[in-house]
Amino acid sequence: MSRRAAVLGHPISHSKSPALHRAAYRLLGLDIEYSAIDVTVAGLPAFMAGLKVEDNWCGLSVTMPLKTAMVEEVDEVRGAGAHLGVINTVAFEHTAQGVRRVGHNTDVAGIVEAVRNAGVRDTPVSAILGGGGTSAAAIAALGELGASHVDVYVRDAGRALEAKAAAAAVGLSFDLRPLADAAKGIATSDLVISTLPPRAADGIAEEFQQGHDGGTGVLLDVAYDPWPSRIAEAWQARGGTVVPGLEMLLYQAVEQIRLFSGADVGADVIDVMCDSVGLPRRVY
Secondary structure, X not given: OOEEEEEEEOOOOOOXXXXXXXXXXXXXXXXXXXXXXXXOOOOHHXXXXXXXXXXXXXXXXXXXXXXXXXXXXXXXXXXXXXXXXXXXXXXXXXXXXXXXXXXXXXXXXXXXXXXXXXXXXXXXXXXXXXXOHHHHHHHHHHHHOOOOEEEEEEOOHHHOHHHHHHHHHHOOEEEEEEHHHHHHHHOOOOEEEEOOOOOOXXXXXXXXXOOOOOOOOEEEEOOOOOOOOHHHHHHHHOOOEEEEHHHHHHHHHHHHHHHHHOOOOOHHHHHHHHHHHOOOOOOO
């Protein structure tokens, strides 16, 4: 019997996760059907309640806006997700006592590996755009990279609860700053991670183009559709290094595939995953 996995979110039609996962499972010779399912926050409890053990689910990828809400729908949260309160992965573990739904956050590893692949090593002067669920993973990733402080630029400080909790959990000092100041603030950063939705950083890009010095560090824009984003174009025009969100998506998917299947995901698997979404193959 085929095992099942899916990516959940709203909207979800743009997701590249099916391409990444299907490419990996084909090469690994695994009979896992992976689909995309549109689920809202309001509809999540009913969806999770409706999953049947006999359907042989092995995993769920979780994207916006479900990353915080999913914490309440699992039996256990492990790793970074446990102290961040934000998860993007649910692995179904079959035990003698039944099936346990275990939450994980593979976004942290995805961000770390994506920026390391771009040359970032440690203790970067850092800034984050946005304060939602993905910003929590970005803060944890910066902690792993050795940063001690981060400036987080948000439109509404009252909606940055996940960022605040993440900073406290990993012991990273941070300042919340208005998004209106972001263009000037990010110019002097070694590493900028934009966790804003598609096109939400367009205004920052326009102001940035008009004349702030700097902008020669690394920018990871987690939004990958449309690509290139305006902020990525503005950053690259200044001579900075741009990391597309697909890089993060690739590396977080690698961790998900390991959790869903138990398989070893080697360089050959990563290469076909790159092929599936138009990323260059890795240089080892």
